[in-house]
């Protein structure tokens with residue numbers, strides 16, 4: 697029954713603990729985290745600096761493994777995936793927008809978004825329309841031929857968002873995706889996230905410190921002493 701329920705969820709985090717070893721000392725960062733997110737839901741994760749938000753996002757994105765407990769993404773238990781399933785999940789089903797933008801420095805904004813589509817293995821006939829749509833949505837259509845070094849931090853962040861959403865992932869993990877943006881652009885990105893969850897049933901988990909962002913979330917999760925309050 698638990699398996700069945702988990703399979704219809706975008707994310708299911710069950711009894712997750714994470715410990716890091718720092719020389720002889722052990723840091724117990726996550727101390728029993730449980731939550732789930734359904735397709736089309738938007739959750740905001742908040743908590744003070746160092747409370748474990750990024751650690752949790754890394755576990756959900758399969759970039760690290762829990763010390764205890766399990767993480768199920770789109771019905772697949774991450775630690776049981778074989779290499780092929782893991783690669784597919786990383787390239788196609790789950791997308792990241794992290795603070796380091798991960799844009800290719802020698803590629804234009806357009807080529808960077810195209811790279812995301814190529815890695816996801818989507819048919820090339822679909823690329824052009826989707827790239828244009830995504831760049832338009834983040835207000836970067838007119839800068840499509842610019843390379844990252846010709847763009848401001850906020851513009852790079854917007855290209856990184858376009859790159860992440862272009863393949864139509866089922867789950868978007870975004871670490872402070874609006875940190876570099878002004879109020880107007882933050883509102884635009886948020887309204888894009890709203891339409892992605894409604895029209896594409898994308899589940900979105902993002903961290904933020906911005907109080908106005910928290911108001912539109914289905915769930916506000918607060919990390920406190922290694923647990924969700």
Ligand SMILES: Nc1ncnc2c1ncn2[C@@H]1O[C@H](COP(=O)(O)OP(=O)(O)OP(=O)(O)O)[C@@H](O)[C@H]1O
Pocket residue numbers: 716717718723725743744745746747748749750751752
């Ligand atoms: N690889 C690691 N080795 C040792 N300690 C780590 C490691 N990764 C994270 N930590 C520790 O885990 C704690 C949580 O870090 P994390 O980056 O998850 O916090 P955060 O809530 O995302 O903070 P911020 O809001 O500042 O980004 C911190 O005390 C950090 O030093």
